[in-house]
Amino acid sequence: MHNNAHVHDSGAGSDLLILAAFALVIVIYIGAAVYSGRRYKKWPISRILFWVLGVMCTGSAIAGPLADRAHIDFTAHMIGHILLGMLAPIFLVLAAPTTLALRTLDIQSARRLSKLLKSWPVRFVSNPIIASILNIGGLWILYTTDLYRAMQHTIIVHALVHFHVFFAGYLFTASMIYIDPMPHPFSYKFRMIVFALSLAGHDILSKYIYAHPPSGVMRTQAESGGMFMYYAGDAVDLVLIFLLCYQWFKAIRPRESLAI
C-alpha cells in the first residue's frame, strides 16, 4: 500500500515546521488579545480557548500520527477531514479573529481591513449558497473523481486539497454563524434553509462513498469511512445548528418583557 512514499517521507522535519507555524498563530492571537485588552474591554478568555482548540484541531489533522495514518487508512483520512473542515472552523469562528484584528490594528489598517471585508469578492464568497457550494461541492469533486487518488500521490495536490477543505469549511461556518461583524447579513430563515440543504448534500455524499468507494480505496474502508463521515458530520453539525438556532432565539426575544 506504500505507493505514496513521496508524501509519506516528508514526515518529521515538516511536522516540526508546521508545529512551529501553529504555535506562532496562537502566540499572535494571544498577543493581540493582551495588547488590545489594554485599550479596550478585556478580550474574553473563552475566545482565546476557542482559538487554541481550533488551531489544535487543524494541526492534528495535517501533522502527526493521524495525518500519517490518513495516507493508508481512509477512516483516519475522514477523521482528519472532520477535524480540519468542520470542528476547527467552528472553534476558530467562535474565537472572532476578525473582531480581534479590527481592534488590534491601527485605525488606518483596520479601515483597510473592513474595506476588504465589504468588497464584492468577500461578499460573494460569504454568501451562504456560494460558501456551501465551495464546501460541499468541493467534497463531491474530491471523492467522486480521481482527485482523491492524485491527492495521495502528489504533495502539491495534497496540500491544496487540505487548504481548500479548511478554508471552505471556515467560510461555510462563518457564512452561517455570525460572530464577527458581517457587512451584508442574510436572514436566519435563508441561512437555515441553505444549511439544511448542504447538510443533506453531506449526508448523501457519505452514503454515496459507502456504496461507491473513491478510486484507490478498499470497499471495507470506504464503508467505515462513509459511516464515520455520516455520523460524525451529524454530530458536529448538531453544534452548528444549535448555535444558529440559539442566535435566532436571542434575536427574536420579545422586547416588551424587558420594560416590565
Next chain:
Amino acid sequence: MEFKPRNQNNHSIAEIRYAHSSRNLWSGILFGIGLIAFIDEAIFHQLLHWHHFYDKSTSNIGLVSDGLFHALSWFATIGSLFMFADLRRRKGLWLNRWAGGILLGAGSFQLYDGIIQHKLMRLHQIRYNVDIRPYDLIWNVAAAAMIVFGIFLIIQTRRSTLNVKADSHHAQ
C-alpha cells in the same frame, strides 16, 4: 410579571395563543418529524439492527431523498425546540395544538418513509429475511392513525373553539 385580573389574564393568554397559532402548529410538525426520525434511527437502525445504512437495491433518488429527510429531521428537532422555548417565553404555548402538529408531522414522515422510501425507492426494508407484509402493514397503519389523531387535535384547536373557551371563562 402580569398584574391583570385573572379573567382578563386568561383572555389575553387565549389571544396570545391564537396570535401564535401557526407557530405552535409548525413547531409541533417539525418536532414530530425529528422525533419519528430519531426513533427510526435509534430503535430500528442502532438497537434492533433491522434497518440497514445502505441496501444494494437503493436507487440514487432514494439516497437523495434519504439525505434530504435526514438533514431536515436533524435540523427540525433542534429548531422546533427553540420555537417551543420561544412560545413558552411569550406565554403563547398551546399544548394541544402543538401535540396535534407532532402527530401530523410524525405520521406524515412515517407514511412517506413506509410507502415512498421503503417500497418505491427501495432504500431499505423494515426487516430482512422475514415475511415483510405484516411489518409494512403495521408501519403504515400506525402512520395513518397518527395523521388522523393529529388532524383531529388540530381541528379541535381552531380559533372558534378558542373563542368559546375564552368566553366561558368570562362568564364564570
